[in-house]
Amino acid sequence: MAINLEKGQRISLEKSNGAKLLNICVGVNWGAIEKKGFFSSSKVAVDLDASCAVYDENKKLLDTVSFRQLKSNDQAIKHSGDDLTGDINGDDGLDNEVITVDFSRLNPSATYVAFFINSFRGQDFKDIPFASIRIYEGTPTRVTEVFAKYDIANDSAFAGSVTMVLGVFYKKNGEWKFNAIGAPTPDKKIETTVVTIQQSYL
Template identity: 75%
Template sequence: MAINLQKGQRISLEKTDGNKLQNICVGINWGAIEKKGLFGFGGGKEAVDLDASCALYDDQKRLLEVVYFGNLKSKDQAVRHSGDDLTGDMGGDDGLDNEVITVDFSRLNPAVNHVAFVLNSFRGQDFGDIPFASIRIYEGTPKRVTEIFAKYDIANGATFKGHVSMVMGVFYKRNGEWKFNAIGEPTRDRKLEETVKTVTQNYL
């Protein structure tokens, strides 16, 4: 399996040993923004609320369900959200994901044909201003990373500056096989509903 896909690359989730990849995680790590005080000293921290969400579609590209901070599990229990982090790391990078969405493909409703992941900055804070904001899409569990197959460095990626939403990637089913499209593109949207609409129109 290709590791650390570049934008726009696609892979099959069939592994080299012939087994199919069953459990994937999308993990987001970020920090609170350092506020500048008077003369640049001691401004404290500004909390940052990034929201990872997952939209599920059928083969007609109809939206079935969205798993997000207000709906932490899909109806079939195959997609789970770790919960809403409202602040980011306040004491510097602890190396852990602040929010994780997990997918168990073996439990996914057979009607689901596309599993799309998006990220929104809830308070409208610019991606380019958020310390060490990054995304990992990997095989494994929140506690065990088996293999990373896409990574996005939001904090240092010039394309993300000036944006508050993005499409991370889409898993899609072709002839019964799951494949992954690494998208990693910012959108002009402000809210989750708008970002999901953009996915529906442009990325399925």
């Protein structure tokens, strides 16, 4: 049964049968903005960018994965590729961008893996009709078991923001857990978001 994540909620990566979840997908799904005129309406494409950053126990940045770099240096993290439009014709139930993580292959120094979203064209989150994140076991094209869901649309806290920190996977006593953050940041670029996470969310 998938957990509907709340801000500040921490969960362990343990499946319903008690096994540890070592291969996860973080998928983001979002819609296009509808512009209404006097006699008709039109859809405006939305380019959200899902990214992640890896840090060591001293919060030093080790690696980033985004539309610019689709694989981590250790090959443990992979990005499905840049989606420039979102769901133009309404929610198709599929993720627009997916980042996969194989925790067993991660750099041994990795202690934090943070996920965040930037609105590439500066489109305000409050104008996007739907946007959600889900953490699941499987592949970008096959969902085996949804582990957690997180709805990030229609939240007044995101009004005026174009960047948000989704959450952080962190290693504690050799086990990986997840901290749901769901916080908007004033950043406009991936590079500055990486620093904000380093300073405030690890």
